[in-house]
Amino acid sequence: MSKKQKNTIKSYSVAKGNKREKKQESEVNYQEVNWPKASIDNLHPADAADKLEDLPLEKQKEFILSQPIEISAESIAEMERHERIALMSTLPPALAADLLEEMSPDDATDILSELDPDVRAKILKKLEKEDAVRIKDLLKFDPDTAGGVMNTEILVLDRNLTVDQAIQLIRSNAGEIEIPYYAYIVDEFRHLIGVLSLRDLLLSLPARTLKDLLQEQQQHLIFVTYDQDKEEVARLLGRYDLLAIPVVDYDMRLLGIVTADDVIDIIQEEASEDMQTMVGAGSDETLSTPWVYSVKKRLPWLIINVFNSAISAYVVHLFEGSIAQMAILAVLMPIVANQAGNTGQQSLAVMIRQLALEPFDPRKFWSAVLREAKIALVNGCVVALCVYSGVYFWTHNFHLALVMGLALLLDMILGAVAGASIPLILKALGRDPAQASTIFLTTLTDSGGFFTFLGLASWLLLR
Amino acid sequence: MSKKQKNTIKSYSVAKGNKREKKQESEVNYQEVNWPKASIDNLHPADAADKLEDLPLEKQKEFILSQPIEISAESIAEMERHERIALMSTLPPALAADLLEEMSPDDATDILSELDPDVRAKILKKLEKEDAVRIKDLLKFDPDTAGGVMNTEILVLDRNLTVDQAIQLIRSNAGEIEIPYYAYIVDEFRHLIGVLSLRDLLLSLPARTLKDLLQEQQQHLIFVTYDQDKEEVARLLGRYDLLAIPVVDYDMRLLGIVTADDVIDIIQEEASEDMQTMVGAGSDETLSTPWVYSVKKRLPWLIINVFNSAISAYVVHLFEGSIAQMAILAVLMPIVANQAGNTGQQSLAVMIRQLALEPFDPRKFWSAVLREAKIALVNGCVVALCVYSGVYFWTHNFHLALVMGLALLLDMILGAVAGASIPLILKALGRDPAQASTIFLTTLTDSGGFFTFLGLASWLLLR
Incomplete structure (x- = not known):
């Protein structure tokens, strides 16, 4: 042909x-x-x-x-x-x-x-x-949409063809087409009306029309429009275990397909993007990326991080007097910040992955913030008790141990709520939910931890 | 049938x-x-x-x-x-x-x-x-291997069949088999000798034998053994853009196939696992995981993290005298730790994703540690210069600013080398390269940062 x-x-x-x-x-x-x-x-x-x-x-x-x-x-x-x-x-x-x-x-x-x-x-x-x-x-087409990743080499069959005609046509054209596992059935205006697999065709009587086959199949026709985000396309294909998903325009005219092997690439890219942009590395960095490119991608976030850590440093500065009186506060305060940071990152990681795997349902996701707070409350109590005992055992200072335990608990809950909320807030702002989220989180848990710990200490120990 | x-x-x-x-x-x-x-x-x-x-x-x-x-x-x-x-x-x-x-x-x-x-x-x-x-x-079969995820409902054809016989057999059996896009060709002992797609069959003359078709195809037969890690299977299928990959035993006898939709699930699970275990959350946690399960998974790592941050606290404790003399050290030290932690996490993220995407080649990966050090050196110089200027502007203390800049640079390089090495060391120890890597990294960058900063300060400022 x-x-x-x-x-x-x-x-x-x-x-x-x-x-x-x-x-x-x-x-x-x-x-x-x-x-x-x-x-x-x-x-x-x-x-x-x-x-x-x-x-x-x-x-x-x-x-x-x-x-x-x-x-x-x-x-x-x-x-x-x-x-x-x-x-x-x-x-x-x-x-x-x-x-x-x-x-x-x-x-x-x-x-x-x-x-x-x-x-x-x-x-x-x-x-x-x-x-x-x-x-x-x-x-x-925007390269991040279905239109930008679709394959246009597809097998399109008119609904009035018989099974036998369809198989003959496939046979005479198979050399031209990449993956003819699904045949897409259209009406005379190229509107997509159904999908048949080669297996459906091989199983059917040769004289039946494709239209009839579709009517019997009672199928759920799953498709995407050309402007849908490619990650959403990947999610749908994965969800419905398809080998390819058709892409249509707003009149249901068939434009192309996105195949499972494209989706595998999209998912891998997306996973790298999330993990790497979360900490301010480039979304597409690999081991063989020129190192100058990596510097360009990472440096701006490190600079932003300097300003962010200046905020937590400022919080400590507010309590410089307390620290001068009681240097052990400086010894203990990183434990609070670190622990809350870790707790927050656990919530952050789970939330970012869920946003990658599931369509965004605000009610469900915001109620998950509560779940994270609950987990942090329990973990916080246990960790606070451990740290309380440790500090008491080491310093024999009951009040210091109490302040430490309390600050830890509060900051860990703050960390969990912040870690779970940051991606949702970024999403609501129309930004990438992962971008620099760890950096924002650490600023909050550091400042929050230093403030509660040094504040409580100044109030309870140094009045 | x-x-x-x-x-x-x-x-x-x-x-x-x-x-x-x-x-x-x-x-x-x-x-x-x-x-x-x-x-x-x-x-x-x-x-x-x-x-x-x-x-x-x-x-x-x-x-x-x-x-x-x-x-x-x-x-x-x-x-x-x-x-x-x-x-x-x-x-x-x-x-x-x-x-x-x-x-x-x-x-x-x-x-x-x-x-x-x-x-x-x-x-x-x-x-x-x-x-x-x-x-x-x-x-x-181990559920983490090819055998554990393979599908055994497959289409197996003897190499001596003709194309026409093969199509007839497929037709009469298509109802039984899930995804007959590829037909697997075996000899009389069920040894896998080749793979043909339905398209290959439809394109060929009906009287030819499958054996002949295979000889002409000059194909690269890609397969896995039943004991190969499922992530390796996913990587191969993705690499060669296949819709399914055959699983064989050590005698090349065909056992089953792993399909692209299974691979999509494996890749998603793996990405969640890496991101979540990196910070000590459960590998399989989702928003709907019972919260008690999440507590059980996360708490042990938080407790380990307490011990880890006790190490950095101990480092600060060594310099308690210096801090009592000069409380501003406590103000600045979190900036060093935070910045190095962020730098290290960037290297960590890139390395973990590369381990997920590429087969492990020690030479290539270890030389990538050098690349990370180089990036950190450049980023470190820029960040150190910014921070040096900021501290000097704020305190008018040239020596303090110098100590701060130097400590930052050293700790950022430490962070990058540690962030890049930790997954490789975990891998070499036969462990999951992501597991709790952020926790180990933070311990190193915190202790390292506190030690260089407070040490340099005690030496240069407080002698």
Whole structure:
């Protein structure tokens, strides 16, 4: 089937074999490449990507030309972001375009969107017109939404086809389409009306129409709109154990699908983002991120943290007189702050993970803050009792031990409530619930701990 | 096809319709249930699970009997662990057995393995013999390995079949098998020799044998052994963008598959585990975990943290004399500790996520510790300069400002090296790299910070 064909099956894939030949006739802008043929000796693209990342930039191009084009293209798609940007920016635009044409449109779009606008424009000019149009369309979607991660190479079947016709069509087009496990059934206006698996088709009588099959299936049609957050898409696919989820516009017209392997990447990215931004590291940092990039990402938060810890230092400063009278207060105060910080981080961690796993239901999440307070109350009592005994045993100062125990309990409850609330407040403000949350939390538990402990001590011990 | 049939296609699924009728004849141990039939009005199992979790225990049984058995069974499989254990333990064993028989064997095994041994034994007795044998086999696998999460309902085809025969067999057995997207090709001893997708089959000439197809495909056969860690399985499936990965024994005999939707669950669990155990919360805590369970999980780490902060308090105690002379030291010392703690947590977060995403390569990971030190050196210089200026501006004490800046720089580097190393040391000791890592880190950065700052101050300012 040529890629021009526009009947009941609309395949958006690139007709690879033909195109490459055509290109070699028509284009002489860069030295023609004799791509080797694929064989069992070739690396898997994921492994080739690792190999590429280990090579210096000037050797990477050589390596790419030594592999079959489909493997080179896929391995670039698998590379780490920073390495990939560096490589694609140095390749001749015509070669970059050839490689992009081999990729699935969503991967090609991702890569183009990362590049410098100048480089992007040059490569777009070298793309086949049809590919360029499709990629420009995809570039319009926000990369954090369903539209930004969807795959447009899908199997679309008209509802009036019979099962037998459908199977014939799939058979004659299977080469073009990435993952034809689900077939998407549409009406004459390309409105999505149902999903059938190949298994459903194989199980049915050949003469039945797809429409009839759908009616019997009594299925829950699960889909997302193109502007839904990609994390929400991942959550839905995971929740309903799907291999792919269809993406539609507001008229229910089918635009593409997001597949389980994309979702695995989204979930992994999201988990890294949460854990890393929580403490003010870059959301996309890895071991191979250039260290200057990491400095740029982390430094602003460390500076903010200086100001935040200046607040807790100011609280201590208020009680400098008490400390001068009784230096043991300075010995004990870090225990209060540290313990409350740890308690708060426990609540914070559970809350951030729940926000990643479940759709946000304010009532449920805010009532979970109470749960955290309850846990901190019990843990606080036990810890306070331990510390009370320890301090009493060490100093034989009943009042000091009491102040310490009380301050600990209060600060631990503060820590839990703050730890559980911070992500919810950030979420309510429309911010990333994890971003720098540990930094804000520590400011609160430090200041709160120093204030209750030094305040109580000044009041009860030093009047 | 009856479930007894043992030819080229071995389907391990339960012949659901037939069995239920048979059971109703032969068993009268508990009141016979008139399960309703499935219809479009029924909830999706994932939604039914949410509904179940919101109901009190005594209403849950009622709700289960109001849904078709296949939906009830699947929704129990989707429930949260704690809720599920409570429910399954209170159901009559015969009803519990009926529900388990409706589930995929891996889900049924998961649930049984969570239950009290007594309850488990009672339910196992009520299972159909064949199901009981299969589940007992699966119970032998460590739940954290490929064997423990694999699905045994798979499509297995002999290599000598023709494409046409294969498609016919798939057609006649598709009802039995969960996800027949890949067909696994074996020799006469059930040794896995290759994988074909339905797409490969549909694309090929009907008269060709599967053996020939495999030879042409030049495929990289990717598989895991039953004892491989489930996180490693998830990593491989994600890396190679597969929808399912086969699980074999050491003779390459095919045992089952792990599918992408299982992997999504594994990755989510793992991300929660890392983030939560890092600060000493329970690995499986959620908002709906009973709060007493959370207390039990968190309290031991909080107590350990008390001892850890006693160490830093002891360091401060060593310098009590200096603090009595110069109370401002107590004001500034939390800034050092806090800043180094934050720096260390940034390194820790990046390292833990990389350990989750990449196979452990000691050389690569240990050299990443150097990268972290380099980042901390640069960030430390900038932060130290800021703090130096701030302290000098505030106190007009050049020496104090110098001591503060120096202590900060040293402690931030210590924090980064410790944050990056702790997960690697835990890993080398065969422990979970995340477990309580923040707690250990804070002990080091607090003690280290107090020691350098108070030590330098005593030496340079108070001689």
